[in-house]
Amino acid sequence: MAACAVDSPTEADEAGDPYADTTADEGGDDGDGGDDGDEGGGAEPNGQPDPGGDSGAQGMTLQTGCTPYGADVYTPFKNYGPVSSGNVAMYPWRGSANEYPATIEDFRAYTTPATVECSDSKSARDYLDVTSGCLNAVSASGGVSGQIRPTSTGYYRSFALAHDAANQRQVAWTDQGVEYRFKYSEWTGNVSGPGFKAFVRYLTEYDLYVASWRMDGVVQIQKKQCGQYTVIARNNTYGQPSPNVWRTIRFEVVGNQLRLYLDGALAMTATDDSIKRGTAGIRIDSADGALIDDWKVYAP
Numbered sequence: 430m431a432a433c434a435v436d437s438p439t440e441a442d443e444a445g446d447p448y449a450d451t452t453a454d455e456g457g458d459d460g461d462g463g464d465d466g467d468e469g470g471g472a473e474p475n476g477q478p479d480p481g482g483d484s485g486a487q488g489m490t491l492q493t494g495c496t497p498y499g500a501d502v503y504t505p506f507k508n509y510g511p512v513s514s515g516n517v518a519m520y521p522w523r524g525s526a527n528e529y530p531a532t533i534e535d536f537r538a539y540t541t542p543a544t545v546e547c548s549d550s551k552s553a554r555d556y557l558d559v560t561s562g563c564l565n566a567v568s569a570s571g572g573v574s575g576q577i578r579p580t581s582t583g584y585y586r587s588f589a590l591a592h593d594a595a596n597q598r599q600v601a602w603t604d605q606g607v608e609y610r611f612k613y614s615e616w617t618g619n620v621s622g623p624g625f626k627a628f629v630r631y632l633t634e635y636d637l638y639v640a641s642w643r644m645d646g647v648v649q650i651q652k653k654q655c656g657q658y659t660v661i662a663r664n665n666t667y668g669q670p671s672p673n674v675w676r677t678i679r680f681e682v683v684g685n686q687l688r689l690y691l692d693g694a695l696a697m698t699a700t701d702d703s704i705k706r707g708t709a710g711i712r713i714d715s716a717d718g719a720l721i722d723d724w725k726v727y728a729p
Contacts, residue, residue, distance in 0.1 A: 487511075488510065488511030488512060488513055488514075488596060488598055489510055489511060489512060489514055490509055490510035490511055490512075491504075491506055491509040491510045491512060491601055491632060491706070492509070493632060493633060493635075493636050493655070494655070495635065495636070495654070495655035495656070496655070498633065498635065502633055502634055502635060503560060503633065503634040504632065504633040504634070505558055505588045505590060505599075505631065505707075505708050506599055506601060506632070506708075507599065510598075510599075510601075511598055512593075512598055512599045512600060512601045513593035513596055513598055513599070513600045513601075514600070514601050514602075514603060514706050515600070515602070515603060516602060516603050516604040516605065516728055517532070517602055517604070517605050517606070517726055517727055517728040518728035520591055520593055520600040520602065521591070521726075522556070522589050522591050522709075522725075522726040523556060523591065523592060523594075524554070524555040524556030524590065524592055525555045525556075525592040525594070525597075526555050529556060530556055532725055532726060532727060533723060533724065533725040533726075534556075534557070534575070534723075534724040534725070535573075535722060535723050535724075536566045536573045536574055536575050536722065537572070537573055539566035539573060541566050541567050541568045541573055542565060542566065542567050542568070543565065543566040544563065544564075544565055544566075545557075545559070545563075545564040545565060545566055545575065546558075546559040546563070546564055546587075547559060547562070547563035547564070548560055548561050548562060548563070548580075555590065555592070556589070556590055556591075556592075557587055557588060557589055557590055558587065558588045558590055559585075559586070559587040560586045560587065560588065561579065561580050561584040561585055561586040562577060562578055562579040562580050562584060562585035562586070563577070563578040563585075564576075564577055564578075564585075564587055565577075565578065567720075569720050570612075570675075570720070574612075574720045574721065574722040575720065575721040575722060575724070576718060576719070576720055576721075577713055577716070577717075577718070577719050577720075577721060578717065578718070579713070579714070579715075579716075579717050582620065583617065583618040583620045583621075583623070583714055583715045583717070584620075584621075584712070584714055585711075585712065585713045585714070586710065586711065586712045586713075587710055587711050588628070588631060588708050588709070588710035588711075589607070589708055589709045589710060589724075589726045590708065591708065591726070600708075601632070601706040601707055601708065602630070602706060602707065602708060602709070602726075603705065603706050604681075604682060604683045604684065604728065604729060605629055605630070605681065605682060605709055605726060605727075605728070605729070606629070606679060606680065606681030606682075606709075606726070606727045606728070606729040607627050607628065607629055607679070607680055607681070607709035607710070607711075607724075607725070607726050607727075608627075608677065608678065608679035608680075608690075608723070608724070608725050608727065609627070609677070609678065609711055609721050609722070609723060609724040609725070610675050610676065610677050610721065610722045610723050611625050611670075611675070611676055611677075611678070611713070611719055611720065611721050611722075612673070612674065612675045612676070612719065612720045613670075613672055613673075613716040613718070613719035613720070614672055614673055614718065614719075615672060615716075616644050616715050616716060617715055617716060617717040617718070618714070618715035618717075619644075619715060620714060620715055621714050621715075622641065622643045622644070622645065622647065622714070623643065623644040623714045623715030623716065624641050624642050624643030624644050624645075624647075624669075624670075624713075624714060624715075624716075625641070625642050625643075625670065625676075625678055625712075625713055625716070625719075626639055626640065626641045626642075626678075626711070626712040626713065626714075627639070627640050627678050627679070627680040627709070627710070627711060627712075628680075628707075628708075628709055628710040628711070628712065629680055629681065629682045629687070629707070629709055630682055630704045630705070630706055630707035630708075631707040631708050631709065631710050632704060632706065632707035635653060635654070635655060635656040636653060636654055636655065636704055636707070637652070637653050637704065637707065638650065638651070638652050638653075638680075638682060638687060638701070638704060639651050639652075639653070639712070640678070640680040640687075640689040642667075642669075642670055642676075642678055642691055643669065644669050644715070645669065646665065646666055646667055646668045646669050647663065647664070647665055647667070648663070648664045648667040648689070648691065648696055648697065649662060649663040649664070649697075650662040650663075650680075650687055650689055650697060650699045652701055652703055652704065654703050654704065661687070661699040661700075661701055662687075662689075662697045662698065662699040663697075664696070664697060667691075667696065670691075675722075676691070676692055677690075677691070677692050677693060678690075678691060679691075679693075681729040682729070683729050684702070685700050685701060685702035686698065686699075686700060687699040687700070687701060688729075709726045711724065
């Protein structure tokens with residue numbers, strides 16, 4: 430399949446050691462180069478510690494606790510705030526214009542074929558941000574599903590954008606879970622530990638939690654903070670997701686507890702309280718044409 434022609438500038442460097450436990454910059458969300466540097470977002474990060482807790486009616490400005498980044502470091506949060514902060518039960522996933530997707534993107538709202546959003550047409554939808562590649566709605570499996578078309582270097586990423594209608598501002602979730610089903614026919618490359626990944630508390634491309642189910646059979650949970658990766662749980666022999674059948678990945682965080690479920694079964698847990706809030710998202714590497722469905726952000 431032909432890949433989407435839109436590349437992230439940093440993706441040429443996404444090739445670090447996928448087995449390094451801690452690196453200064455493995456890059457990407459799974460040991461592979463600069464995450465989402467394709468869009469700077471015009472933000473001016475604040476280097477002060479995140480105070481934690483919920484924001485209340487006044488909102489809050491997001492802070493990384495890191496040395497201030499340049500405007501080329503991607504964040505889904507415009508100018509880092511002010512945002513509303515709380516769990517998904519308080520602030521369900523919906524866009525600023527209407528209630529859609531009302532916590533779940535199942536693609537049933539689209540007449541196929543349709544482009545949902547591409548990284549070179551990022552204003553198409555207000556409830557998500559595709560930062561690498563394209564997301565389309567297609568007829569599949571007797572219904573409608575999403576289909577990802579990665580960049581020419583093999584990367585696809587997208588993030589849920591939530592809106593607090595009462596206060597007219599973005600939402601940075603605290604406790605959250607993200608889940609999606611996926612189906613692929615073959616691996617179409619071998620970059621950056623190819624596989625299916627999920628983000629929680631994604632604050633910037635340098636500050637996030639990511640869970641991975643990879644082609645090489647590795648299943649793991651990592652954090653990235655101030656641009657530095659740490660593997661906090663790993664199973665090297667879990668086995669890769671089999672092709673041509675629907676599989677499910679679910680990743681959630683409650684307080685300092687992280688849990689990864691694969692096909693409904695608990696695969697691993699981890700404990701970390703470094704990152705307090707952010708958004709949820711998807712990353713898929715080297716699986717051009719893979720289908721996704723029932724992408725939900727929920728209250729664990």
